[in-house]
Structure formats: C-alpha cells, structure tokens
Amino acid sequence: MTVFETLESEVRSYSRGWPVVFDRAVGSHLYDESGKSYVDFFAGAGALNYGHNNPVLKQAVVDYILRDGVTHALDMQTVAKRDFLESFRDLVLTPRELDYKVMFPGPAGANAVEAALKLARKVTGRVSVVNFTNAFHGMTLGALSVTGNSMKRGGAGVPLVHATPMPYDNYLDGRVPDFLWLERLLADSGSGLNEPAAVIVETVQGEGGINAARVEWLRGLAELCERHGILLIVDDVQMGCGRTGPFFSFEVAGITPDIVCLSKSIGGFGLPLALTLIRPDLDVWEPGEHNGTFRGINPAFVASTEALRAYWTDDTLEKSTLAKGEQVERVLLGIADAHPDADLRAKGRGLARGLRFADGATAGAVCSAAFQRGLLMETSGPDGEVAKVMPPLTITDDELDDGLRILTESVAATR
Numbered sequence: 001m002t003v004f005e006t007l008e009s010e011v012r013s014y015s016r017g018w019p020v021v022f023d024r025a026v027g028s029h030l031y032d033e034s035g036k037s038y039v040d041f042f043a044g045a046g047a048l049n050y051g052h053n054n055p056v057l058k059q060a061v062v063d064y065i066l067r068d069g070v071t072h073a074l075d076m077q078t079v080a081k082r083d084f085l086e087s088f089r090d091l092v093l094t095p096r097e098l099d100y101k102v103m104f105p106g107p108a109g110a111n112a113v114e115a116a117l118k119l120a121r122k123v124t125g126r127v128s129v130v131n132f133t134n135a136f137h138g139m140t141l142g143a144l145s146v147t148g149n150s151m152k153r154g155g156a157g158v159p160l161v162h163a164t165p166m167p168y169d170n171y172l173d174g175r176v177p178d179f180l181w182l183e184r185l186l187a188d189s190g191s192g193l194n195e196p197a198a199v200i201v202e203t204v205q206g207e208g209g210i211n212a213a214r215v216e217w218l219r220g221l222a223e224l225c226e227r228h229g230i231l232l233i234v235d236d237v238q239m240g241c242g243r244t245g246p247f248f249s250f251e252v253a254g255i256t257p258d259i260v261c262l263s264k265s266i267g268g269f270g271l272p273l274a275l276t277l278i279r280p281d282l283d284v285w286e287p288g289e290h291n292g293t294f295r296g297i298n299p300a301f302v303a304s305t306e307a308l309r310a311y312w313t314d315d316t317l318e319k320s321t322l323a324k325g326e327q328v329e330r331v332l333l334g335i336a337d338a339h340p341d342a343d344l345r346a347k348g349r350g351l352a353r354g355l356r357f358a359d360g361a362t363a364g365a366v367c368s369a370a371f372q373r374g375l376l377m378e379t380s381g382p383d384g385e386v387a388k389v390m391p392p393l394t395i396t397d398d399e400l401d402d403g404l405r406i407l408t409e410s411v412a413a414t415r
C-alpha cells in the first residue's frame with residue numbers, strides 16, 4: 001500500500017484512473033517517476049491552456065520569485081496586481097469593448113461562482129437563480145445548488161435550495177422551441193416560479209458532457225434575461241481563456257453577460273487565480289463584504305500577465321485553436337464512422353471536444369486503454385459517457401496527431 005492509499009482520503013479520484021506517480025511535465029506531456037510519458041488531453045481540467053511549465057511564463061514566475069517579489073498579499077496593492085489589471089484591461093476588455101469591474105473572489109472557480117451568485121442576489125433583492133440541466137459550477141454549497149450532477153449534489157449533506165433547473169440547449173432533442181417553458185413560467189403569475197435574480201450558464205458544458213449550446217440559443221437566453229430584468233451570469237471558468245477559440249467563450253454569440261466567472265487558465269501557469277467580472281453599475285459590494293485569504297497570489301498575477309502578453313495581443317492563438325479543434329473533430333467523426341454500430345457522437349467547440357459513447361462503462365474503458373498507451377483523457381457527462389479531448393491550446397501538431405492516434409487505437413481495442 002502506498003502513502004496515497006493509506007493516508008490520502010477516499011475522496012481522491014483522478015489518481016484512481018491514472019494510478020502512477022507523476023513527476024515532471026513539459027508542454028503537452030506528463031512524465032511518471034519511471035520516465036514514461038503521457039500525452040495530456042486533460043490539461044488540468046482546463047487550467048493548463050498554455051501547457052505545463054510554459055517556458056515564457058516559467059521564466060517570468062522564476063524571475064519574480066528570485067527578486068523577492070511579494071507572494072502573498074490578500075487584496076493589497078502590488079506591482080504584480082497592477083500589471084495584471086492593466087494588461088487585462090488593455091489586452092482583454094478594451095479590445096472587446098467590454099466594461100467590467102474586476103473582483104478577486106478567492107482562488108478557485110467555485111469562489112468566482114459564489115461571488116457572482118451573492119452579488120446577483122444582493123443587487124436584485126431576489127433569492128432564486130435559474131440554472132441548467134447538466135450544469136457544473138463547483139463544489140461549494142452555492143455553486144453546488146446550481147449544479148446538476150446528483151452524486152455531487154448528494155455530497156452537500158444539506159438541502160440545496162433557491163435554484164430552478166431549466167432544460168439546456170438540445171436537452172429535449174430540439175422537439176420543443178427554445179425557452180418555451182421558462183418564458184411561460186416567467187410570464188404566468190400563476191406559475192409559482194420565484195422571480196429569479198439571475199440565470200447562470202456555461203456556453204459549453206464541460207463536466208456536463210461537452211454540450212455546446214448553439215449561438216442562437218445563447219442569444220435567445222441573453223434576450224430573455226434582458227426582457228425580464230434577470231441578470232445573466234456566464235460561467236467561463238472552464239471554457240474561457242481561449243478554450244473554444246476566442247478569449248471569452250460567449251464572444252461567438254455576440255452577447256454581453258452582466259457577470260462573468262473566470263478561473264482555471266486565467267492563472268496561466270496552473271497557479272490558482274479567479275475573477276468575477278461585474279457590470280460596473282452592479283458593483284454594490286461593501287468593502288470586505290466578500291473576502292478570502294488567497295484573493296491575489298502574486299506569482300499567479302505574474303504568470304497571467306505574461307500569458308496575456310504572449311498569447312492575446314493578436315488572434316494567432318485563437319485561429320490555431322479553431323484549426324486544431326477542427327482537426328480533432330475530423331478524427332472524432334472518423335472514429336464514429338469506423339464503428340457505425342457503436343452509437344458514437346463527436347461533440348464540442350474549439351478545443352473543448354468530446355466523443356460520446358453509448359454508456360459510461362465504454363467511455364471509461366476507452367480512457368483506461370488510452371492511459372495504458374500513454375494518453376490522459378477523462379470522462380464527463382451525467383453517466384461519464386463522454387471521453388473528453390481537451391489538450392493544452394499550445395499542443396503541437398505532432399503531439400495532437402499522436403494523441404488522436406492513441407485515442408483511435410484505444411476505441412478499436414475496446415470494441
């Protein structure tokens with residue numbers, strides 16, 4: 001028995017599917033302690049869009065630490081935070097004509113979601129929030145209350161209340177006009193629906209099974225929110241920072257959410273950082289009304305700033321992500337065609353892709369076969385039926401081909 005088995009809690013999960021001890025990581029590869037390499041189609045669940053130990057970001061972080069730059073500062077003013085805020089304004093917000101205040105809610109995606117929900121309730125004076133089937137927003141109680149997965153919800157141990165789930169795009173297989181149910185409930189004073197403070201949505205549901213909402217559905221949702229005075233929160237924790245191509249995943253729909261949640265790859269180097277972006281007139285927080293010890297880990301600001309400067313001064317990364325995404329889609333469609341009896345389906349947008357299997361057992365077996373062959377992939381979806389293809393955006397063409405070849409072989413071997 002290893003120390004992981006004797007000492008670490010039973011709650012551990014990724015270590016069960018990948019039972020090796022990892023030691024080094026470079027770009028789109030991880031290496032276990034025996035030196036075996038693995039192509040990474042997992043990318044820290046979306047936290048490593050720029051790859052492992054990206055040399056440009058690494059140099060900036062190392063230089064910062066070696067010059068005794070401040071590491072921990074709660075929400076004090078630091079040079080690193082100023083550089084980050086100025087870069088975020090100049091490279092992300094201004095070019096997209098987005099006007100947001102930036103809140104640092106604590107280091108994880110769930111912190112960004114909690115802050116968004118709290119603020120929406122405070123601004124509107126309403127308590128109820130509309131969420132969507134198969135949504136995933138994190139593990140804290142507020143975030144869990146707007147999350148779909150019953151196993152994860154069960155872990156709360158208390159009733160999860162004040163959220164009303166609605167069908168996500170295509171949940172009813174296109175048989176019902178979009179938002180028919182929600183529109184009706186909102187319009188009918190007899191519906192019993194508590195007036196919602198906000199709607200929270202992922203443009204592509206990552207943990208929910210790589211479900212990509214159509215742009216017209218997202219536009220319809222934004223219009224509905226505006227018509228009814230409901231705040232629109234886009235949770236871009238996993239799909240932001242270029243995962244679907246543009247910096248924000250909602251750009252493709254031409255919508256402007258009232259509140260945006262970012263985390264994971266905003267830290268650039270895999271360091272924890274989260275932002276809640278707030279329409280300026282909604283920024284009604286009292287000083288310290290929401291706080292946390294780790295709201296500004298300065299090496300994360302340094303890496304984040306460097307990532308913005310390296311990748312978001314032009315559209316090179318966006319174009320390459322879209323091209324690589326199409327390459328992944330071609331291969332996934334080819335795999336589906338090669339196994340017509342298996343009911344496979346290619347899903348996703350940009351470099352957030354997935355292959356849906358008939359059931360979770362098959363998807364899990366394919367991911368295990370891939371692991372044996374040196375490829376890391378995780379499953380998602382309510383029954384774990386979707387194998388996720390989410391490499392770093394910086395993956396080289398050869399690495400991508402290599403991983404896709406292993407995936408193709410793994411599906412064939414599992415049949």
Ligand SMILES: Cc1ncc(COP(=O)(O)O)c(C=O)c1O
Pocket residue numbers: 045107108109110111113136137138139202206207235236237238239263264
């Ligand atoms: C869309 C979305 N929101 C929130 C979270 C929660 O982020 P964290 O695990 O950092 O709390 C995740 C994590 O996967 C996510 O995918």
